Amino acid sequence: MAIRLGDTAPDFTADTTEGEISFHDWLGDSWGILFSHPADFTPVCTTELGTVARLKDEFAARNVKVIAVSVDPIQSHNEWIADINETQNTVMNYPIIADPDRVVADAYDMIHPNADNTLTVRSVFVIDPAKKVRLTLTYPAATGRNFDEILRAVDSLQLTTNYQVATPANWQDGDDCIISNAIPDEELSEKFPKGYEVIKPYLRTTPQPNR
Numbered sequence: 486m487a488i489r490l491g492d493t494a495p496d497f498t499a500d501t502t503e504g505e506i507s508f509h510d511w512l513g514d515s516w517g518i519l520f521s522h523p524a525d526f527t528p529v530c531t532t533e534l535g536t537v538a539r540l541k542d543e544f545a546a547r548n549v550k551v552i553a554v555s556v557d558p559i560q561s562h563n564e565w566i567a568d569i570n571e572t573q574n575t576v577m578n579y580p581i582i583a584d585p586d587r588v589v590a591d592a593y594d595m596i597h598p599n600a601d602n603t604l605t606v607r608s609v610f611v612i613d614p615a616k617k618v619r620l621t622l623t624y625p626a627a628t629g630r631n632f633d634e635i636l637r638a639v640d641s642l643q644l645t646t647n648y649q650v651a652t653p654a655n656w657q658d659g660d661d662c663i664i665s666n667a668i669p670d671e672e673l674s675e676k677f678p679k680g681y682e683v684i685k686p687y688l689r690t691t692p693q694p695n696r
């Protein structure tokens with residue numbers, strides 16, 4: 486069944502390149518990103534896994550643990566890691582799940598039969614510390630993902646979880662935010678001491694509150 490925003494992320498036990506994990510226990514109190522890739526020893530996947538490894542400090546700064554999954558077996562993953570390290574100027578620093586029985590792929594609906602009957606598509610699930618799915622992305626095999634965009638989306642998720650704001654189109658960390666329409670005008674100066682602007686009654690902005 487498809488996973489929807491707000492659902493509890495399915496728990497599972499799986500073999501990974503860093504040992505067996507129980508997913509929810511492995512996440513602990515962190516945010517999590519679970520992302521699938523179609524197959525080992527394929528070019529786009531190789532660049533994606535290397536890119537995520539190079540962004541380790543960015544994920545850590547946001548309290549995010551990342552984990553990849555594909556239906557290939559653990560021995561294949563381990564051999565492929567050597568290629569990722571060699572070609573992507575990095576050292577792999579997060580686990581890859583081996584999912585030959587498609588337990589994870591099925592639980593997260595990562596196989597889209599009309600795209601490919603056996604391989605997982607490029608899915609991304611951002612999971613919060615309460616284990617709720619907060620963002621999903623689905624890309625086809627031939628289109629590599631933009632992990633800077635995923636970091637940007639995590640920044641927005643974490644900000645909008647903690648403050649009564651939303652982030653506008655193409656927002657970047659540090660840009661002005663949109664004030665929630667649930668807040669009446671009379672409360673704006675108390676709730677947004679950095680200031681605010683009323684552009685339309687439904688479009689009110691404020692400097693980013695957590696900077």
Ligand code: BEZ
Binds near residue numbers: 523524529531626
């Ligand atoms: C790739 O990672 O390059 C790839 C994987 C499966 C199908 C097409 C491309």
